[in-house]
Amino acid sequence: MLRSFLAGNVGNAIALFARLVTAVRGIWQGVDPTRRQRIYFANHTSNGDFVLLWTVLPPALRRETRPVAAADYWLTSKLRSFIGRDVFRAVLIDRNPQTRTDDPVGQMVDALKDGSSLILFPEGQRNMDETVTLLPFKPGLFHVAERRPDVDLVPVWIENLNRVMPKGEVIPVPLICTVTFGDPIHVESGEAKAAFLTRAETALLALKEGAV
Numbered sequence: 001m002l003r004s005f006l007a008g009n010v011g012n013a014i015a016l017f018a019r020l021v022t023a024v025r026g027i028w029q030g031v032d033p034t035r036r037q038r039i040y041f042a043n044h045t046s047n048g049d050f051v052l053l054w055t056v057l058p059p060a061l062r063r064e065t066r067p068v069a070a071a072d073y074w075l076t077s078k079l080r081s082f083i084g085r086d087v088f089r090a091v092l093i094d095r096n097p098q099t100r101t102d103d104p105v106g107q108m109v110d111a112l113k114d115g116s117s118l119i120l121f122p123e124g125q126r127n128m129d130e131t132v133t134l135l136p137f138k139p140g141l142f143h144v145a146e147r148r149p150d151v152d153l154v155p156v157w158i159e160n161l162n163r164v165m166p167k168g169e170v171i172p173v174p175l176i177c178t179v180t181f182g183d184p185i186h187v188e189s190g191e192a193k194a195a196f197l198t199r200a201e202t203a204l205l206a207l208k209e210g211a212v
Helices: 002-022 049-056 078-087 104-113 140-147 193-210
Strands: 025-028 038-042 065-070 091-093 117-120 152-159 178-181
Touching: 002 049, 002 078, 038 049, 038 140, 038 193, 049 065, 049 117, 049 152, 049 178, 065 104, 091 104, 104 117, 104 140, 117 140, 140 193, 152 193
Parallel strands: 025 178, 038 117, 038 152, 065 091, 065 117
Antiparallel strands: 152 178
């Protein structure tokens, strides 16, 4: 009980800090912030991406939404482990196939079975190349969507956060950020993996064009 109470307060403090630094604005362009099970898939340029997306969700949705994150980052200390596991209730994925004991797709599907929504970064890693808008999508989004076709896949474009927290910097630079939610997509009957991933990338890039 105490741990849960502490996790809730820490989560509120993180959300408040994120808002103070970024003045983040959520733009619900293609969906409304309703309690519907979703996979929010977003571009990835900063370790703070999922924090910002999580922050703009209404509190009721925050409690039901879990980021998919790297276990090797969030389990490196007791503090990170507490924040990752207790505050954000992250689905922690081992990115090393040699040491992995759980199937990442199975972990995400299990979280959906439990009623959670997910925050997913299909590029699989931070995009540090400013000349490339998106890295090629990993197949995980397709495989999860194929197994749970009833769940909405909502593209989300995060704008400006990479300038707030450049790689290697500790102190954030206050800048206005936006998080834009687009129209949901689904895997179509008989749709091939490559065609779906191209369509998902296109949906995400369309949001960037309209980002303000």
